Amino acid sequence: MTLADLPAWSGDETEITRTAELPGFMDAIAVVDRVAVVAEEMNHHPDIDIRWRTLTFRCTTHSAGKVTERDYELARRIDEIVANQS
Amino acid sequence: MTLADLPAWSGDETEITRTAELPGFMDAIAVVDRVAVVAEEMNHHPDIDIRWRTLTFRCTTHSAGKVTERDYELARRIDEIVANQS
Numbered sequence: 001m002t003l004a005d006l007p008a009w010s011g012d013e014t015e016i017t018r019t020a021e022l023p024g025f026m027d028a029i030a031v032v033d034r035v036a037v038v039a040e041e042m043n044h045h046p047d048i049d050i051r052w053r054t055l056t057f058r059c060t061t062h063s064a065g066k067v068t069e070r071d072y073e074l075a076r077r078i079d080e081i082v083a084n085q086s
Numbered sequence: 087m088t089l090a091d092l093p094a095w096s097g098d099e100t101e102i103t104r105t106a107e108l109p110g111f112m113d114a115i116a117v118v119d120r121v122a123v124v125a126e127e128m129n130h131h132p133d134i135d136i137r138w139r140t141l142t143f144r145c146t147t148h149s150a151g152k153v154t155e156r157d158y159e160l161a162r163r164i165d166e167i168v169a170n171q172s
Contacts, residue, residue, distance in 0.1 A: 029122040
């Protein structure tokens with residue numbers, strides 16, 4: 001997987017990021033909760049910024065100092081969750 | 087209430103902020119969930135940054151362009167939630 005497979009995401013070799021605007025604040029929190037479960041399962045945690053109903057996610061692999069396949073997989077799963085909540 | 091009554095918080099007339107490090111990531115998410123319920127009840131939503139098990143909260147009243155009593159009240163309730171989760 002590469003960034004080209006994740007049209008909602010932008011970034012470079014050091015970090016990838018996407019924003020998502022949900023219908024309301026509690027919808028945004030529901031996305032955070034579902035992403036948290038996936039992140040804990042993967043033991044790979046994105047940075048998440050909550051700004052009312054807009055979320056920003058940032059993924060990188062700190063141990064590698066760069067974006068890895070785990071980040072692309074986490075990004076893909078975040079996309080699925082956002083798509084199902086919007 | 088003033089900033090002096092909220093020792094965990096810093097800031098000025100435009101914004102107040104605190105960070106909280108929880109025992110683990112899911113503890114941090116549990117705090118976010120409980121703060122979200124209070125924020126929705128108050129119809130007053132803090133900015134929240136999630137960095138693994140560290141949370142940063144920022145409160146201001148956009149409609150007033152400054153920190154108001156509602157921010158101090160929200161801050162106080164965030165402190166209660168953090169204290170009960172840590």
